[in-house]
Amino acid sequence: MKMKTTLFNNISGDENSDQLNNNILSDEELWTDLQGGSSIAFHQIYQRYVQVLFNYGKKFTNQRELIEDCMQELFTGLWKYREKLGSVKNLKSYLLISFRRKLIPELQKANRLTEINKKNVRFEIVFSPERTKINEERQLEQNQNLLNQLNSLPERQREALYLRYYEGLSCQEIAEIFEMNPQSVYNLLNRAINLLKKRLLISILILFYIFFHLSE
Amino acid sequence: MNKEKHVDQLIEHPQFQQWVKNPDSQSDKYWEEWMGDNPERVEAVDLAKKVLLSISFKEENMVEREVDVLWNKIKVGVQEPYPVHVKTSSNPLWWKYAAAITAILVCAFAYLVFIQNEKEENKTAVVYLEKTNQLGQKATIFLGDGTVIKLNSGSTLKYPKVFNNDERVVYLEGEAFFEVAKNPKKPFTVISGKIRTKVLGTSFNVRAYPEDNKVQVAVLSGKVGVKVPSKESLVLLPNESAIYNKSESEVKHAKVDMEKELAWKDNIIYFKNADFEEIRNVLERWYGVNFLLKKDVKIEYDFTGKFENRSLESVLEGISFSLDFQFEIDKDTVVIF
Structure with a gap:
């Protein structure tokens, strides 16, 4: 068995930082070990990405069994x-891509048989806990408007937002998932970001206005 | 518009994203210093932060048990001999533990080989294990093939220590929920009295208490075949059930509310238009008590309701009010009057 220690750099960003101790292998090292037949590396990859994959799957469907079946197939x-x-x-992006390739056809098959899944909003954008803390009524209302607007974006655009800003994939990697060129992914994301910037700037201005108005 | 560009740069900056999503003292310090050095960009930071926080999704995780169950299935699904996995620690004592574990494994292996040889020699019948839950008791059983079974109270499961090569057969008296690991080459069969339930890999609930007149098989996922003597096999899909009436030897194929059927797994008693007979049977098993009905007691109403982790007394209080009866609990006996 191999024992490697890599210094873990906290700011360089790995969301598993809290559950890690000091003999953590990087993804590249785990992959090499897996290819060499290390079952421990295999288990660590599973532990590291099981929630990421499940979370992604849940954005497409509520059928947990189906998600878990695809995950089982992927890891096997x-x-x-x-x-x-x-x-x-x-x-991470390799696992997300492979998982998506298994999940989508299975979902299409399942949904042909049952019609239950239709109501489900895929990749629904929700309030982040940080924003919910702000309980100013007016702001909540504005946030709700913003959410509605975000959630009326095309599903693909929301999925791109999810992969880019929630899972931290690059445009290149997202392009691979969607089978389109990176520039188009970039444009897709930019449209959403611009919308957000505009809306947020306006709401900041309104708040300022109210603030000064009241304090006069 | 330089400002806008600054905002975009920050939004795309991996460390900045990381800080907004999961701030800690180290990154707080870093970005505060950065803003101190670049006071003209404070506004940009504020807006970029707001943008990123607006793009938020629900976090939906598996619970630890589900993670373990799935891992178990994956391990089983991997056909080739899979090396035994031992949890490691960074403790210097690690090597000692490893040595000790290796020694144990070697002994266990030798023991298994020995037993195996013995079996081979005098091809005896399959060895069965049996798990019986007393009234008021529940258990979870993990089978070697990755299947997980939750056994309800007052129920018995008999299963082979090792499944043979071409099928997986278990025997059930009472109620259990099965999450069967997929293996198309080895069908999984539950035999409960005269009813055979056969699947390849799905989850379903079987309720077959010998004292009940009805046997029910209800499916949560996948496809399940149910065979009743001298009747065609029924194929059940999710949210469907087969109900076998013993006295009339009749089978009914019906839609079913799985939330209700599986409530027991989560320690919830769930009645839906239940008559007193059903309530009595459920409570007797759940709490391990006997009901004693005083003469002349007639209970005609139905009851609908849920109880989660409640004492027998508080459950009975709820039901007696709507069904209009009085009760007294005396040790293991509930007297109804």
């Missing part, structure tokens, strides 16, 4: 074909 395949898989640049 990962172990079985580990030697043939070649090198992987970014493990």
Whole structure:
């Protein structure tokens, strides 16, 4: 068994930082170990990404069984074909892409049989806990308007937002998932960001206005 | 518009994203210093922060048990011999533990080989294990193939220590919820009295108490085949059930409310238009008590309601009020009058 220690740099960003102790391997090291047949590396990859994948799956459907079946298939395949898989640049985006490729056809199959899943808003944008703290009524109302506007963006645009700003994938990687060119992904995201900037600037201005008005 | 550009730069900055999402003292310090050095960008930071915080999604995680169950299934799904996984620690004592564990594994392995040889020699019948829950008791059983079974109170599950090569068969008396690990080559069969429930990999609930007149199989996911003697096999889909009436030897295929059927797993008693007979059976098993009905007591109403982690007394208080009866609890006996 291999024992490696890598210094963990807190600011460089790995969301698992809290559950890690000092002999944590990087994704690249885990991948190499997995290809060499290390079951411990396999388990660590599972532990590191099980919630990321489940969370992503839940954005498409509430059918937990289906999500878990696809995850099972994904990981089983990962172990079985580990030697043939070649090198992987970014493990997280690799897993997200492979998972999505399994999940989408399964969902289409399942939804042809049952009609239950239709009501579900996919990739719904919600209040972040930080924003919910602000309980100024007027602001809440404005936030709600903003949310509605965000949630009426096309589903694909919201998924891009999710992958870019929630999971931290690059435009290049998202382009691979959507099978489109990176520039289009960039434009897709930019449209949403511009909308947000505009809306937020306006609401800041309104608040300022109210503030000065009241204090006069 | 230089300002706008600054905002965009911050929004795309990985460390900045990280700080907005999960601030800690280290990153707080870093960005405060940064703003001190770049006072003209404080506004940009504020707006960029607001933008990123507006893009928020619900966090939906699996609970620890689900993570373990899924891992168990994956391990089983991996066909080739899978090396035993031992949890490691960074403690210097690690090597000692490893040595000790290795020694134990070697012994266990030797023991298994020995047993295996013995079995091979005198091809005896399959060894069965049996788990019986007393009234008022529940248990979770993890089978070697990755299947997880939650066994309700007053129920017995009999299962082979090791499944043979071409099928998985278990015997149930009472009620259990099955989450069967997928294996298309080895169907999984639950035998409960005269009813056989056969699946490849799904989750479903079987209620087959010997003292009840009805046996019910209810499906949460996947496809389930149910075979009743001298009847065609029924195929059940999610949210469907088969109800077998023992005295009339009749089977009914019906829609079912899975939330109600599976409430027991989460320690919830759930009645829906339940008559007194049903209430009595459920409570007797759940709390391990006997009901004694005084003469002339007639209870005609139905009851609908949920109880979560409640004492027998408080459950009975709720029900007696709407069904209009009095009760007294004396040790293991509930007297109804």
